[in-house]
Amino acid sequence: MATQSSVMNVWHYSESGAGRPLILLHGIGMSHAAWNAVTPHLCATRRVIAFDIAGFGLTPPLAKETVPNIPNLVDGLERSIREIGIPTPVDIAGNSLGGTMALEAARRSIARSAVAISPPGLWRKNAPRHIKYVFATLRFMAKRFPRLLRHAMCVPFLKAVALAVPISVGSACMPEADAIRAVEDLAQSTGFEDTFNNTCSPFSAVEIRVPLTVAFGDCDWILTKEVRLRNTLPAHTRWIEMPALGHVPMWVDPIGISRLILEGTQ
Numbered sequence: 001m002a003t004q005s006s007v008m009n010v011w012h013y014s015e016s017g018a019g020r021p022l023i024l025l026h027g028i029g030m031s032h033a034a035w036n037a038v039t040p041h042l043c044a045t046r047r048v049i050a051f052d053i054a055g056f057g058l059t060p061p062l063a064k065e066t067v068p069n070i071p072n073l074v075d076g077l078e079r080s081i082r083e084i085g086i087p088t089p090v091d092i093a094g095n096s097l098g099g100t101m102a103l104e105a106a107r108r109s110i111a112r113s114a115v116a117i118s119p120p121g122l123w124r125k126n127a128p129r130h131i132k133y134v135f136a137t138l139r140f141m142a143k144r145f146p147r148l149l150r151h152a153m154c155v156p157f158l159k160a161v162a163l164a165v166p167i168s169v170g171s172a173c174m175p176e177a178d179a180i181r182a183v184e185d186l187a188q189s190t191g192f193e194d195t196f197n198n199t200c201s202p203f204s205a206v207e208i209r210v211p212l213t214v215a216f217g218d219c220d221w222i223l224t225k226e227v228r229l230r231n232t233l234p235a236h237t238r239w240i241e242m243p244a245l246g247h248v249p250m251w252v253d254p255i256g257i258s259r260l261i262l263e264g265t266q
Contacts, residue, residue, distance in 0.1 A: 011080040012058035013051045017043025022091045022265060023081065024050040025098025027118070027248060028196060029139065029186040031057030034095065036178055037251045041258035046091075051080065053098065055191015068191055069198040070121075074104045081110075088112075089210070091265035095248055096120060097195070099214075100203055103233070106212060107205040115213045115264035117257070118220055118247045121203030123227040134222060135196060138166050142187035153179035168246030169219045178251060204232040213238045213264035217245030238264065 014032045016039055026034040032050035042048045054076050055061035055068060062068050062076060081088060089112035094102035099119030106114035120127065141149060152158040156172040159179055163171035167182070186192070216228055218241050230239060240260065242249055250257050 009079045010083045011051045015049050017048045019046045021086045022046040025094035027096025029189050031185045033181050037254035056189050061191040068195040070104050093261045106208045106210050113211040113265045117215045122229045122232045127200040149183045167248045168252045170252040174251040206234050208234050215240035217242045220247045222247045
């Protein structure tokens with residue numbers, strides 16, 4: 001796996017495999033490492049590019065005068081894709097924040113096809129209040145008690161309990177190194193608050209024409225069923241419910257998530 005550093009307008013990314021390009025986008029407070037468990041199953045047939053979104057991982061935030069909302073983040077994504085020589089449209093899969101970015105890229109025809117896993121924004125007016133409190137608590141704990149959380153990530157039972165809501169039920173199987181990396185990514189995210197505050201608007205794009213897959217875990221306790229409105233997206237959207245999975249399901253079922261992405265972008 002080759003990892004590139006941010007240069008000029010290019011977001012930091014990790015690249016592996018060969019074949020038709022496939023872009024991966026992580027959720028808020030995470031980095032390209034969110035895809036560590038899935039990438040080996042994808043790169044056998046695809047050229048996989050997993051980005052650090054602006055303000056997360058090793059990618060700096062957007063310019064000070066640029067609001068980190070979904071349209072502006074997708075502007076930055078498009079520049080990065082073109083800078084590294086990948087023609088558009090291109091297949092894009094994203095989780096959480098990255099899922100809504102994939103939908104926006106599909107709306108603009110930057111995406112050849114899009115797979116959105118647990119995308120926020122498919123609500124009528126405002127994000128449910130509990131989402132703000134969940135993420136604020138997670139951010140506070142990661143910044144104020146990093147040693148405590150790192151220790152918890154080394155104990156399977158504590159890891160399963162701590163990650164059941166923000167990641168997924170079944171997270172005891174998450175490798176210790178990846179769990180610690182997730183805590184560190186959350187604590188060190190330079191764009192977390194600004195991005196969260198500017199990406200809670202409702203998202204609607206019934207005009208999307210490209211193949212579209214939207215998947216939610218039936219144990220996603222962040223984006224509950226009442227905020228998964230199907231009339232916000234076109235009728236041809238393929239809706240998938242993932243049994244016994246939560247908001248960030250990649251570590252719990254990497255083979256199933258890989259299959260979901262490959263089928264949605266074939």
